[in-house]
Amino acid sequence: MKNMRNWFRRRDRALEIHEEVESHLEMRAAWNRAAGLSPREARTGARRQFGNQALIEEDTRRVQGFPWLETLGQDARYALRGFRRSPVFTATAVVTIGLGIGASTAVFSVVDRILFRPLPYPHAERLVSVGMLAPSVRRGLSSRFGRAGKCVRQQERLPHTGRTRSASPRGHRASLGNFLLIIGTLLYHKELFMKALLEAVQPGDKDWNLVQAIDPARLPAHIAVIMDGNGRWAGRRRLPRVAGHQAGIGPVRSTVETCARLGVKVLTLYAFSVENWKRPRAEVETLWRLLRYYLKQELPDLQKNDIRLQAIGRLDALPAQVRRELESGVEATSSNRGLLVNLAINYGGRAEIVDAVNAVLDMARLDGSIGTLRIDEESISTSLYTASCPDPDLLIRTSGEMRISNFLLWQIAYAELYVTETLWPDFTRTDLLQAVLEYQKRDRRYGGLSDGPGGRPVNGAGASDESPIAALRSS
């Protein structure tokens, strides 16, 4: 208090000293005028004769009072001058500190509200939160892949309650129940993605560390795979090529399962290219047989796990029976909402683009706009076989070949490429997880500077960009 009074007195003194000096200058100027100088010369002369006015006033102020306060003021003024000299640094520092303070305040407010203060309901200590897996995951993964059933419904104590779990859940009916359900779902959403995978991988498992390292917020939304190396795998074992194709069924199954558990939205498998027709007739027939076998074998499991099947390619060239079975598989799974598996059969990337352009032309002819038609990227994108899917984020090729081989030419514009020496029949969950990890290490620029997925040109929002519920339900 005394300091404050002194401080105000000091301000008055500073003013007083200034007035005193000004009065001196006036008198000196008047004297100089009387000595015959012009008014302007008299004034400048007075200042010159006086000396450094600011310095003298400061020295005079310093005679009484608190040197440390004075020094503090000087230091502050010095700092301000320094800031003015490097405005970019200053702005950065100010913004950084500001954001820091803002974030801390916001987080603390939220934590205070959620954790420390009881909810504004009677008997708040009896509230429970209910977490629930979205229907797609629950229906999808529980039966086929096992062990998921137990996480369907959870009751947890809210952190701020000191009591044990409420015996009856009657407390949360109507709107309060919905409110808590939403809160619970949001709180668990991080785990939702990985949960299905974590249940399949136990601590000590060789994939455990890989799974732990994966960031569930930055999963690829769409993985495309060129399944290469079946023939080579068989050749190394002196087996017929068809044996290699047969051995390739297992990795297809495990890759589909792992993608479903990870929460990947789309998986596109290059099963049979248009060029494959050039292969020996017996091998081609084996491939069809294996496809039919796969469909027949896997369909019930695809259904149980909410996986939707789709075939892309020039399907009209397929043998009639294969086509029928394929179509019935697609039809049967069409209402599933989980992972979408695209089987590329009799597929070629150039053929797909040609087909897309022809489709645009056909449409234009039908609605009479052919005369003014202009084709743009959007019209081609939406006419491709994969029109409903985001573009692939990650393209995996097995067997070490550094080629695209006419696969998804349009869609892979910004895909991250991952080539492994592993032959397709040897491709395991470990290999897939490693590919995903490698993908997460990449700096994705989409042709620009590092600006993250926001700069993405086409319809490819990653799984992380959507709300967890939307991500699970849609596709």
Place this chain on the structure above:
Amino acid sequence: MPDSLQGTLDLLILKTLQLGPNHGFGITLHIQTASQGLLRVEEGSLYPALHRLERDKLVKAAWQTTGNRRRARVYTLTAAGRKRLGEAEESWAALAKGVGRLLRFA
């Protein structure tokens, strides 16, 4: 040495005020004219000294309106100031005598 120079300025101020109350500019003017232009201090340097003397209660100050209706802060010698002036004059005389003897000796 700076201390004794500062003391010299104090002596000049106190001696000037012995003639009667005066403001800063008046003191400046008196020092210049009385020394016949030999002592031309930078006018501003007077003020820290004046305020130090005021702090030490050797002079007291009050705002007054001068003859041509100008406000000025007028300083008056206090009893303590008068006493200090006596001491300062003595020590100055001793210093001047000592310096003079030294100069003559060499």
